[in-house]
Amino acid sequence: MSQALTMSIGWSVRADALRAGKEAASSAMERLGVTPPKLALAFSSIHLHQESLLEGIHSVIGKTPLLGGSSAGVILPTGPVSHGCVVILLACSTLSCSVGAGEGVKDRQRECGQQAAFGALRDFPGNQRSCFLMFADGLAPGYSDVVRGICEVLGTSFLVVGGMAGDDMRFSKTYQYCKQRVLHNAVVGALLGGPICIGIGNAHGFAPISKPHRVTKAAGPIVYELDGQPAATVYEDYLGHESIAHMQKQGLSRQGIAYPLGWQADSSSPLLLRNVIGFGEGGSLCCTADVSEGSTLQLMIGNRELVLEAAAKAAKQAMQSVNRLSGILVFDAAVRKRLLGPQQAAQEIAMIQSVIGQSVPLAGCYTYGEQVPLQTASGYETANQTGSILIIALGT
Amino acid sequence: MHYWIYFVLTIGILGTLTLAFEAGGGPALGMATVVLGSLAYLALKIELARRQVGKLRELQTAYQQLDEQAKLIIRTDLELHRIQEELDKRLASLMSLHELGRQLAVSLRPEEIYSKLDIPTVASFGFEIGLLGMCHSSGSISWNSLVGIEQTLGEAVRDHLVQSGLLKQMMSATSPLTLQEGISTQPSQQRLLELLHATFAVVASIIPHTGPSGCLILGRSGGPAGNLRADEELLSILTNQLATAVENSALYEKAWTSQQELEHKVQERTSELAQVNTALMRLNQAKSDFVSAVSHELRTPLAAIKGYAALLLTGQFGSLSHPQEERIGKIEKHADLLTAFISNLLDIARIESGRITMEQRLIPIDDFLGSIQDVINPQMESKQIRYDVEHGNVTHLTGDTQHLQRVFVNLLSNAIKYTPPNGRIHLRFRQANGTLTASVSDTGCGISAEDLPKLFQEFYRANDPVNQQIRGTGLGLALVKRIIEAHHGTIQVASEKNKGSTFTLTLPTG
Numbered sequence: 001m002s003q004a005l006t007m008s009i010g011w012s013v014r015a016d017a018l019r020a021g022k023e024a025a026s027s028a029m030e031r032l033g034v035t036p037p038k039l040a041l042a043f044s045s046i047h048l049h050q051e052s053l054l055e056g057i058h059s060v061i062g063k064t065p066l067l068g069g070s071s072a073g074v075i076l077p078t079g080p081v082s083h084g085c086v087v088i089l090l091a092c093s094t095l096s097c098s099v100g101a102g103e104g105v106k107d108r109q110r111e112c113g114q115q116a117a118f119g120a121l122r123d124f125p126g127n128q129r130s131c132f133l134m135f136a137d138g139l140a141p142g143y144s145d146v147v148r149g150i151c152e153v154l155g156t157s158f159l160v161v162g163g164m165a166g167d168d169m170r171f172s173k174t175y176q177y178c179k180q181r182v183l184h185n186a187v188v189g190a191l192l193g194g195p196i197c198i199g200i201g202n203a204h205g206f207a208p209i210s211k212p213h214r215v216t217k218a219a220g221p222i223v224y225e226l227d228g229q230p231a232a233t234v235y236e237d238y239l240g241h242e243s244i245a246h247m248q249k250q251g252l253s254r255q256g257i258a259y260p261l262g263w264q265a266d267s268s269s270p271l272l273l274r275n276v277i278g279f280g281e282g283g284s285l286c287c288t289a290d291v292s293e294g295s296t297l298q299l300m301i302g303n304r305e306l307v308l309e310a311a312a313k314a315a316k317q318a319m320q321s322v323n324r325l326s327g328i329l330v331f332d333a334a335v336r337k338r339l340l341g342p343q344q345a346a347q348e349i350a351m352i353q354s355v356i357g358q359s360v361p362l363a364g365c366y367t368y369g370e371q372v373p374l375q376t377a378s379g380y381e382t383a384n385q386t387g388s389i390l391i392i393a394l395g396t
Numbered sequence: 397m398h399y400w401i402y403f404v405l406t407i408g409i410l411g412t413l414t415l416a417f418e419a420g421g422g423p424a425l426g427m428a429t430v431v432l433g434s435l436a437y438l439a440l441k442i443e444l445a446r447r448q449v450g451k452l453r454e455l456q457t458a459y460q461q462l463d464e465q466a467k468l469i470i471r472t473d474l475e476l477h478r479i480q481e482e483l484d485k486r487l488a489s490l491m492s493l494h495e496l497g498r499q500l501a502v503s504l505r506p507e508e509i510y511s512k513l514d515i516p517t518v519a520s521f522g523f524e525i526g527l528l529g530m531c532h533s534s535g536s537i538s539w540n541s542l543v544g545i546e547q548t549l550g551e552a553v554r555d556h557l558v559q560s561g562l563l564k565q566m567m568s569a570t571s572p573l574t575l576q577e578g579i580s581t582q583p584s585q586q587r588l589l590e591l592l593h594a595t596f597a598v599v600a601s602i603i604p605h606t607g608p609s610g611c612l613i614l615g616r617s618g619g620p621a622g623n624l625r626a627d628e629e630l631l632s633i634l635t636n637q638l639a640t641a642v643e644n645s646a647l648y649e650k651a652w653t654s655q656q657e658l659e660h661k662v663q664e665r666t667s668e669l670a671q672v673n674t675a676l677m678r679l680n681q682a683k684s685d686f687v688s689a690v691s692h693e694l695r696t697p698l699a700a701i702k703g704y705a706a707l708l709l710t711g712q713f714g715s716l717s718h719p720q721e722e723r724i725g726k727i728e729k730h731a732d733l734l735t736a737f738i739s740n741l742l743d744i745a746r747i748e749s750g751r752i753t754m755e756q757r758l759i760p761i762d763d764f765l766g767s768i769q770d771v772i773n774p775q776m777e778s779k780q781i782r783y784d785v786e787h788g789n790v791t792h793l794t795g796d797t798q799h800l801q802r803v804f805v806n807l808l809s810n811a812i813k814y815t816p817p818n819g820r821i822h823l824r825f826r827q828a829n830g831t832l833t834a835s836v837s838d839t840g841c842g843i844s845a846e847d848l849p850k851l852f853q854e855f856y857r858a859n860d861p862v863n864q865q866i867r868g869t870g871l872g873l874a875l876v877k878r879i880i881e882a883h884h885g886t887i888q889v890a891s892e893k894n895k896g897s898t899f900t901l902t903l904p905t906g
Contacts, residue, residue: 015514047515083515083516083519170524209466209470210466210467210470211460211462237467238466238467239471239474240471243471243478246478299466299470301473342484342488
């Protein structure tokens, strides 16, 4: 058996979910060869019937542990696809992995994180643990407590990385896959271990354009006041009344995506992105991730060129930690895909491939948020943001 | 504000110095120095702080100005983003329309055309729900494409469209209908939106000139995104494409059906012709066999008639009177004519049935012409007809000597027959490109245009005063044609009334 980590990818664009799952899994198995897979990752668009999709996949992979979720589009080696599914198989004789799930993330985030981590830890066959790959319901408000719960089980500085499931910008219902179950309002994760190398690259390509505003009142992802004034008023002051009215009609629009908010916990913390997805009562703003009181928010600017450069930067960053690259997983924010448009989104993937090499397996999906590790002065923290691209390089 | 600091400092220094001198002594001076130093330091710090605050204020003002400028930039850029988003959406719609048009172009059945709506197409148009179906003559509709909506709900939508009269309204409308939650006033339209779980929908009819009509509904739950007019225009283009595709499929089907019918008819006619041809061939064979059989049967009694006539003329059965000899001579002559006629019939029958094979020999032209001349000279000289022969560089003929002699004897005999005394007959040979061409021209009475096409038919004789005087069976030229064709040659005639005729034949030389 091979000790090198092998990653194979299969996909399908069929409208029939059962056949799509079978086709994607079969082509991934074919590319894998004789080595049995240790872990299967699956991502699909929301249009496919999820249970039938999983049935199709499991009819090929058998009892191989499966992890994944619905998305806002899948990323294939050939480029992004809005309606399709992708199956990624990882194989290595020395790879240890197990999966776990926690349900009810919207109401009990910490417990959910603990449950998912504990479930994976209980079934973990090896001794050496490397990383926790998590996927969660992208419509849940904030993930700080989820990650806190995971770290309480696995370790404070344990590497937790992953993406938030999406539903093609409908913001209605997302799905998470764990083994043979299709879950909703859940956190699922895979605990990976063994002599594997994991490289992380994360960048967003946005830069601050406005002055920072102090968050004087906030709760979770809801920002009530900035500098003592209603948050929506401050926001409207920058974007103009017409744009706000348009955003209120259209939901998460291109305008909002092009100008996300940069959140900084304190002066030493990096700027993490937040998108405004709605307007609440009393002039409040609803963001895509938590915003704490006392932190600062400022408007960020990005354009297609900066966003594309960020993708290349993230790819280079991810490759630095890996000697022999087996494959990469790409979790790209759905809002970036919308900002770039179909052609530029394809160009983004092509740019990543030009950095990692055309022959390296590449796959992933468009997410509603990214869970990334951040190096700070006090140590190693995890942070949740949206609007960035997360690249996970796997190798030995 | 800072001048008072200097004033106070000056007063402080002077005051301290005065007190120190008045107090006298070193300690007092030392204390005074410390106090003065502290005051000076304090003043300096205050001044620096003041200046820093000033700078900070300036920076703050500049920052605020930059922030204001950033707002202007953002608002301008947002407008561009909005336009870009609209353009991207339109572009995606147009590309989907193009792709759909390409697929429709190769669809040949209406059912196939109406099934072409799929998830990516509906999504690229900016909608979530799509229904496309064919209308029936009964007034109902059946959905061929359902996107984002289940079958049972689709049936409920169908029933509502039919029962509420909305379907009729759609089919009679000349442009797409827009339905919006809270804006559309008709209860039936509101109900349709409820069934679709949509807040915005566009409905349109597909009415081709030929083929089944249809209905298209696109809906979404997010309200009209961007340009409402653009959605209606898009639907208009889409329904036109579908209608054109249905018309083309109907035309194709019509053309295909016509082609099938035509092929069937052609097959029927071909079969009939084949049967008729077979019958004709059998008849022809039967005719040839009949002629051959009859001719054989006739020859035997003819031989007997000729034989007994010859015996009578020899006087073996007693001397004959002159009138008796004359009549027996006529019996012989007519028997000879009949024998020649029967021989020609037999030859024609044999050639047609393939029982005669033509020899392929090299015939020296001089010998050939000599043998012909021997036969026709008496006739020629009796009418004092001038006879010219031109054979140029032709040295040989290729063919069956006996049958070719019959051909040229027949042609020349006819020429003599139909040329008045003192006329002219010209025989000419040419050779080129593997073909020998011979022509027999005369200055005779000529042949009328209506007789020319039938000249080589069996038993045909031109309706001519000369023919009425000159006896013939009408088989000579038919036999000539058969012999030439058996040699893989051709024969043609050109003639003008009262100006003469030219018979031209070709023979392969190799």
